[in-house]
Amino acid sequence: MRLVLYTGKGGVGKTTTAATTAVCAAQRGRRTLIVSADAAHSLGDVLDHPLGSDPVPLTGNLTALEIDARVEMARHWGQIRDYLVSLFRYQGIDEVVAEELALLPGAEELTTLFAVEEAARSGSYDFIVVDCAPTDTTLRLLTLPDVAHGALRLLLRLQRSIARVVTPLARSLVPIPMPGSEVFADAERLLYDKLRGLRRRVTSSDTSVRLVVTPERMVIDEARRAFTDLCLFDLSCDGVVMNRLLPEAALREEFFRHWGRLQAERVEEVKGVFAPLRVLNARLQDDEVVGLQRLEAHGRELFAACEPDAVLSRMERIRFSRDPDAYRVHLPLPGARVEELDVAKVEDELVVRAGSMRRALKLPRRIAPLALGSARLADGQLEVVFPRERKDARERRDARERKGRRESKDGPPVWEA
Ligand SMILES: Nc1ncnc2c1ncn2[C@@H]1O[C@H](COP(=O)(O)OP(=O)(O)OP(=O)(O)O)[C@@H](O)[C@H]1O
Ligand SMILES: [Mg+2]
8 A cells, every 4th residue: 555645835736736646646547545634624625526534535546535633533542532631621621621732742643644544454545645734744743653652651651650559549539530441551552553553654665755845945945854854754755746837938938037047956956955856847837726627637747757656766764784893873864964963872762863853763682782982974874883892891781780770871972074
């Protein structure tokens, strides 16, 4: 099952491009689902058909769905949410406000992914296209399975230790409603099964993100940052859609000469900065691209030379290597700048911060006990070196650990030129 998610800056043509991709794939025989994961749904307007939170068949091979996060929340957060609502209400908070508060940060994004996952597992589709919200929200959406795993584990540990003390004996005496064991069961299921499933789905080689850009400075810069952040979380991109390119005829007009030069420069720039991603060009149509017919025509141009559900390009993923002196972690981070990077080892995790995004990467067992040596950023790739220990050092460490002393955090790495 192939999954493609479209994102990019607000207004660049994400919904149009996602709908075009789905219409084109359906026409070429793939059983296709187009999903709107943007809370400000406009997919129905683009397809010119009313949509809802249940799948709506549009043509023989094409089905569309607008995810209603609230409906999904009720299904997927079940008892955890009920417990939080009762907790807030007990503290004198109005029911409506309590329900709002119980929308845990990120819960909406997670339930959106659950809905996509459910469709993916249904076996009804060969291809699912997701029209995402603008970049920041999409990054939150796609990185949540990774981030939520750690946060939820901590929350559970905390809740459990409280519950062990006050339930069931003191349940009636404690001035707050305590969660029953079914809440833990719910949370555990969420934690271990669903999050792992989602993480597997978003990082699968059948899943790709495509960035939509227009030939404008701010738009391209935002997409570049998104590209780095997606790579940090091991999410693969397979293409960039360069949308709203002025057609040849317009460029012959005196007024558009300068725009034409800028456009040519930016087309070249996009090819360079997003390499090795394939760039698909979409020209500015003479009217808005609305309705199946116009989408089909737009799709014939956009996918003239490739299939809409193909993996348009393959990127390098995170990889580990070993030589006689050291273990190395290689993390592709195209577009990252060394002054915005921070690398640390915390317990058995390698923590990498690139700009405002931070990822804690669990290290393989062989590398986890080693001290962080140096880090190097070259050709869009971060290389972190963990020198191998000499035998005597390893023996000393083993002895230390037997005594129960564990180093929690290493000092900053030495950046190599
Ligand atoms: N290649 C194109 N030619 C002509 N019009 C286009 C093209 N691409 C998009 N449009 C038009 O631009 C407008 C915005 O497109 P769209 O809704 O797809 O953007 P979006 O990125 O999804 O926006 P939002 O961030 O608000 O979700 C729409 O009216 C759409 O018809
Ligand atoms: Mg949109």
